Amino acid sequence: MITSKKGREMLLTLSPIYEQSLVMNSIYEAIGSEFDNLELLNEEIELQLFPQSATWGLSFWENRVGLTTNIDEDIEIRRRKVIAKLQSKYIMTPKRMSMILQSYTGANIKINENISPYTFGVELTSTQGFPRDLEDLYKRVNVIKPSHLAVSYKLVSLLKSKTYFAQTAIMSEEITVYPYTSKEVKASVKAKFALANNISSETLTVYPR
Template identity: 55%
Template structure:
């Protein structure tokens, strides 16, 4: 039985009378495995050409842009650093800075200019929180911003969750009829009650009439 995807494709191209041969199947299984491995290596190599998808090739990107490799960081963190480094080679504008910081932190960035003389503000809004230390972020901003400008930061972390509330209202009514009540008196009326729930109780106590 052929398990190789490429082997299955190739054996379909030969004469049908040979497709059930054990020898032919073994041959195309072996050839197919080689082609499968070659295809995997080609696709894996293509991923290393871009920092957004690089894995083992990320070390080469870090060397290219002058970053130290820190294997304790996640691939996503290392990719963001490489992308940030690449983007800082171009003239900086508020939009360019926002794109750099977004690729570095993953947060939504809004840059407000001239909040005070020679000062701009960076507002970061994240839905996944922020690292406990933002020193690398501050260093990046210091490196790419114009040297004569100061910067302020607003960090907003949005937490989304669901809260479920349940309420219940219980209403009870008690009517007591005493034996001395005259039987010829009738009371006619209507009572309207508003209930917060469909749960209610009613208790009626009728005492036995004693001897006169």
């Protein structure tokens, strides 16, 4: 029984009498396995052609754009650095800077111009937090920003969680009736409280004549 996908395909092109031949099955199993491995290798090489999907080929991209390879660093961070480096070769505008920094950090970036004389602001918003060390980000901004401008940073970290609030309203009322003129005294209170559990108490004092 041939397990190779390519081997089975090739064997089907032959006369059916060879399907029961152990020799032919062994030959096409060996040949088919080589073609299977070649197909996988082609797919793997295609991934290395783009920094967004490169794995072992990422070091070639880093060398091309002048970055130092650090295999201990998270591969997604390394990919972002390469992409940011490639994007920084064009004329720098707030929109392009935002795109570069977003590729670099994965955060939402907003560039605020002229927050003070010769200063622009970089606002980073993330739902996944930020790494402790943002030194690489600061260096990248210093490389791509106009040299005569200063920069100010604002980091916004959004936390997604469920928060529950409880509220209780307590109301009391005291009624005093005198002189006594009726055999029956009724008191009625109607209260509405939005989003609250209300607890009410009432004290009724009736003095006889």
